[in-house]
Amino acid sequence: VDRFLAPSRFMQDSVLHRFQPKQVELLYNGVDVSAITATDRDEGYVLYLGRLSEEKGVETLLRAHAAAQGAWPLVVAGTGPLAEDFKLKYGSVKFVGHLSGEALKQTITDAAVVVLPSECYDNCPMSVLEAMAYGKPVVGSRMGGIPELVVEGETGLLFDAGNATQLREHLDTLMAAPTLRKSMGQRARLRAETEFSLEKHNNGLMAIYESLVNAK
Numbered sequence: 422v423d424r425f426l427a428p429s430r431f432m433q434d435s436v437l438h439r440f441q442p443k444q445v446e447l448l449y450n451g452v453d454v455s456a457i458t459a460t461d462r463d464e465g466y467v468l469y470l471g472r473l474s475e476e477k478g479v480e481t482l483l484r485a486h487a488a489a490q491g492a493w494p495l496v497v498a499g500t501g502p503l504a505e506d507f508k509l510k511y512g513s514v515k516f517v518g519h520l521s522g523e524a525l526k527q528t529i530t531d532a533a534v535v536v537l538p539s540e541c542y543d544n545c546p547m548s549v550l551e552a553m554a555y556g557k558p559v560v561g562s563r564m565g566g567i568p569e570l571v572v573e574g575e576t577g578l579l580f581d582a583g584n585a586t587q588l589r590e591h592l593d594t595l596m597a598a599p600t601l602r603k604s605m606g607q608r609a610r611l612r613a614e615t616e617f618s619l620e621k622h623n624n625g626l627m628a629i630y631e632s633l634v635n636a637k
Contacts, residue, residue: 423633426626428545429566446629449569451622452550452613459556459610460530461603466494467592468532468557470520470548473501478538478562478582483511485589493596498528529555533602534595537561540582545570553613558605560591570617576609 425440426448427433433447467486473479479497486495496515497507508516520528529535535552537543542565549570552559559577561567571577578595580587595602615621 423636424629426629429569431542431566431569432544448625448629449617449622450545450547450550451619452547452554452617453619454554454610454614455619457551457554459554459606461556461606462530463533463599463602464531465533465596466496466515466531467534467536467596468528469495469497469499469536469538470525470529471499471537473497473499473504473507475503476539476541477501478540479503479507481540481583481585481588482536482538483507483514484585485592486514487511488585488589489593492593493533496528496532498525529557532557533599534577534592535559536588536592537567538580538582538588539564539567541565543567550613550617553609553617556606556610558595558602558609560588560595572608572612576605576612 425445427445428448428450430447433445436445469479469482471477491513496517498517498520500519529552535557537546537549537559539562544566549559549561549567553576559571561571561577561579562582563579564582568579571579573579578591580591
């Protein structure tokens with residue numbers, strides 16, 4: 422193999438002990454920002470999108486919401502092995518199941534904040550890039566490649582994985598400050614356009630292919 426592609430610096434650093442540095446190239450995922458319209462819509466709820474399983478850290482978010490005692494509403498979209506347990510245990514959360522198409526677009530558009538509380542090593546999760554493209558601030562765990570996507574204090578906030586208290590404090594802050602959410606969301610959209618567009622990803626991929634072909 423002439424070249425391996427790593428979608429995060431975290432992954433690149435993790436595998437370099439097995440390969441020569443020139444064999445592993447960093448190439449972030451891309452999101453089609455031209456297909457997503459960012460608006461200032463904000464219906465005042467926190468949104469989680471993804472699998473309802475232990476490694477995704479969803480229960481950390483649910484515990485943070487319970488501790489906030491209704492200070493902000495939480496919408497959870499997705500399915501998984503813990504879905505029924507969560508519904509029984511956390512009755513004040515709105516569980517909407519798996520969403521796609523227009524329902525998914527509208528749910529993200531209306532959200533105030535998107536949370537990615539992963540407790541596993543995500544590399545370059547599309548859910549973060551898509552949230553940024555929609556102009557939403559992201560609160561993510563400080564784990565894997567997530568800190569490479571979320572600029573602390575500018576496009577969102579980071580918390581220590583599994584720390585429900587820290588997550589609740591971050592969400593309390595953002596949900597009490599609509600102007601801050603709006604400015605973070607605008608910067609998130611700009612970052613998606615300039616750093617993580619599908620066009621930039623494709624150009625980077627083609628440049629790698631061409632360099633390999635030319636080297637032959």
